[in-house]
Amino acid sequence: MDLLHDRRIFAVVSICYMCFFGAGEAPYVSSVSVCIATGYGLDDRRVGFRIPMTRYFLKQESQKDKQKPQNKGNEGSIKELRTFKRPKYKSSIEKSQKEIDALVTVVKYKRKAWRGRKYEDDKLAGARVQAPWNRKSKRVPVPEDKLAHHSRGEGLSGDGIKTDFHQKKLKKHEANIEFSIEQAARAEILLPEESGFLLADEGELTTQFTQQQIASSVDITSATKHFDLHLAEFGPYRMNYSRNGRFLLIGGRRGHVAAMDWVTKKLLCEVNVMEAVYDVQWLHVETMFAVAQKQWVYVYDNQGIELHCIKKLNKILHMEFLPYHFLLATASEEGYLSWLDISIGKMVSQFNTRMGRLNLMTLNPYNAVVCLGHSKGIVTMWSPNVKEPLSKMLCHQHPLQSLAIDSQGQYMATAAVDRTLKIWDVRKLEGPLQQYKLHAVASNLAFSQRGLLAIGMGNVVEVYRDCCQRPADRPYLRHRLFKRIGNMQFCPYEDVLGVASDSGFTSLIIPGSGEPNFDALESNPFQSKSQRRESEVKSLLEKIQPEFITLDPTVITDVHIPTLRDKVEAKKKLLFLKPPKIDFQPRNKSGKKKGTVKVAQTKRIVREEQRREFVKTLKDAGIGEITSPQNTESSSVSVKHKPFTALDRFKPKKKKEEG
């Protein structure tokens, strides 16, 4: 099995893979050992792919050349594979194991007579894996890892469903989902661009290459992407790229604000706001941007004309824009967090975090939760719906210095003043996955679309590759600036890192950092004016409501647990419920004898009212688990302490408490 660990086979393998996937014809490879090696050579992203390859070649073998002597080691290698497991792709491995088993038995398969509709349906439901006898469509199977990448989670098996009709319906539904996954995975082959790379020769390291060297060895267009803007006068700068990566906004502390199309180097506007500028941020389109100035936040258009002065946003230090929610999230010097809906100009939520000055803020792009870093080494996560942090993570023993979350919302990098850098799993809120000790304090962190991490330390920028899954020993690239770094950001859809510093702006070429293929319906660097207008309208129409900002954004597609039967039963219970008896004697106003009709009536009315109120209180507490008034109190309490989820907006609104 030493062969398996040899990475040099990688090249051979990738060629195999290409023709296998690309040409649509099965390459004939006789040796199993090569096939197995194919999987191992690949980098981590493609780990899951090894089994299907094996399966594919095994299939060839099992059918054609059983008699070949080389294949004696066949079964042994399968066993070896079985023992090898990684937790991440566990399910896919298990699945493919089953398929291998199926294939081994299937060789004996003989076509049987018609067994009715049910059999056909079953066959349809599990139709993703092409059986060798099913040669009607000659589509090449999609590698498992690609399927796993596009997967929307495990489907429903339909075990608990009693009726045949609904079971079939569910199977059909699942088959549809699987089909869509397969189509999405299959469409990857159509992507026109490939990502950039930088490979060092024998005896060289990628770290040693300077920007000048890189720029001189790439084409002219790419070379223009490395440039410096020397702006010494207006002091420490901050920068921001627009969402499609085409436009750049810089703001100097001493009031200089400029917006430009950095690819063509065309200036959109340049103004001096005559006030201190703390942060700049593009809004949903490149015609508007927000600037956090000395006192308030201002919104300018791309001509530099002031559109709004938002006085509710006071002494803002950091701004982040949530493009799908149309929210401008800001953190202020006085500890206030606020979310401003810029489509309707309404303040969605504004409250004091009671965490002091908020000078570290970042956005989790996966769930739109705002993350703040604090001087106690804590990272807190906030949604506009809850005035308490959704989570608090103690990340360091020392004050935090910088904070970044990757584009898939999987990893969080934090750096503290003790020169440590830690990588956390942000979905599970666990970690640290990795822990590094840096040469200097990391004052800035930035993740690229493809997972590269840029670390700004004083006036040095270091870029690391694959530092989240496994420990990285040396930086991928390094660059030294003249002055201290203000902030930095990887340009979306480009191999570029923009760095704003005390002395202006520098654009660095980082090969392999940007996503090579954009989706024009999400963000398009080549957008025309009419396309921009259309997409603006569309995105406004599908604006996500701020109530949906939670730690898990997929809750809305989950199945709501309380079953129908429970609900119906609970309702029935409410209907035939006996309220606790009350001992009630109405006042004898008239002075007549007791036991008159009037008294009885009053009694009845009071009892009825009490019953109604009783039922109502039960209803308010939630129908599910109520049986007695003692229970309701406890249940209502437990409801209160549940974490806020997206589905909570459907609950009946609580009445405002008096006073």
Place this chain on the structure above:
Amino acid sequence: MKVKVLCRNPDYYLRETKRDIYKVPRNYEPSLHPFEGLREYTRALNAVKLERVFAKPFVGNLDGHQDGVSCFGKHPQRLSLLVSGSYDGEVRLWDLPQQKCVRNFRAHDGFVRGIAFLPDGQQFVTVGDDKTIKMWKTDLPDWGEEEEPTNTYISKSVIMGVSHHQKEPMFATCGELCQVWEEDRNEPIRTFQWGVDSLHDVSFNPIETNLLAACASDRSIILYDTRDIGPIRKVIMTLRSNRLCWNPMEAFIFTCANEDYNLYTFDTRKLKQPLQVHMDHVSAVTAIDYAPTGKEFVSGGYDKSLRIFEHGKSHSRDIYHTKRMQRLTCVLWSMDNKYILCGSDEMNIRMWKARSAEKLGVLRPREKTALNYSEALKRKFGSHPQISRIARHRQVPKHVYHAQKELRTIKLKQKRKEANRRAHSKPGTVPFLSEKKKHIVEEQE
């Protein structure tokens, strides 16, 4: 050193000329499409709201009858033609696309009770209160010709309804008796009787063509076979059924509109209990017609509103009403599955869209895909409380609203009473009776 930096050739991404369409490269990478579920949910919410915005089902009004409209005739081939009869014995033929009356004549003295087309569509039969059955040509009479029936049959008893056989030259009438006539004979070829004094609706099965069903005033529904001598079976319900309609796709299923505000779908093979009870009307239901797909039907009644039910669902998917529409006497679902017609007491015939939010006219492919997409979204998120609430919401007339409220209270009260009775009596003495069984008295053979 080997280096490659992302560098896109703008020629691949920009359109060549201004007349070209924009290039839209796609990438289905999940990380480029965040908030998938939430965005889909928002789209579904918008789609369902837009559906309610576009729900304008009223198409037009056919005005011309001098008295209340009593019955419709559905042409088997032509979509644009409608025949209607009224209380004053007048029959009108309408051109539906132009919403105009093309021909009218006085067919009977008193009510026109029923109209039925012959299978070839060249002629139609009308029956009236004057005990006559008349056959008319569909086409206009030639210039100078009189408006005359091609054939007249005189019945000995009162006639309340007529239905034509799907294939053969044979039709059935009902009244005191159920009679089967042949077109070229002046006497009925067959007469059925089952101790009933009057039948008020009769209907031939469109698939199992010899099967005939009639609603009787003794609260029963009777099934006949025209090849047989006597009736086959009948089912007696608690209140009488007003109108009956066969499912055009499933031979053994029919639905009847009942006086007790409900509609009942029966399987002819098992009349002991209906397949489904369709509840939503708040007054007696007097008219029903199936869609040609057999998946939906429309009903109208004394609550001055139309309701559209899906086959197999107990509650309606839509209600149509206008302020001026009075009690409905007849409804018709057009053969292209797109329109609904209703005739009412106040002399008007109204035309509605079958799906209220549907766009009429030709759809462009992009429109079609967008609609399909929003349909799929609505299905996916249909059970979310917000979305289902909006999709379900209908503005109903005040009288319907109050009647619904009243009926709800009545039902609740009955339920509670039954539950109390059950709780306080010996176990087993007060059995649970399903809604389906409640309304059936017995089945007779």
